[in-house]
Amino acid sequence: MAAIGIPHFCNDLGVSVIEVGAREFMCIGARPPFDHPHIFLDMGGDNEIICSYCSTLYRYNPALKANEAKPEGCVWQGQSEAA
Template structure:
């Protein structure tokens, strides 16, 4: 099965800001089963956005080239929160 074509990010660590190298992505909140509805965020002409569900502040950083900082905030479909 292919990975997501749109990057998916989570904020399981609970950081106040996540830098992303993409202006269009999905926010899943925390890791399942504590995730919120997976929402598509498009920054458009802006360089930042706030998730309407979890209030994570995303900031665009073109140097990341599609990546994310902190790196553990990339969501993989097989991830679940530790009990």
């Protein structure tokens, strides 16, 4: 995962569950400028984790790549998207 950096996910769609292909990632809440502090989440051996800022439930899906999510609109690529 180091080659691509730490994946960042957001929840502009307001969904209750986001499936992700990584067990370690950053949650930013909504896309900037409405984001919350970018928080590092680590599921460890679990398959789910809840963001303590926005209460989004993230669920690990091994069929996804580390930088993929369902729904697809929940992947945040960084500053290039904010422009």
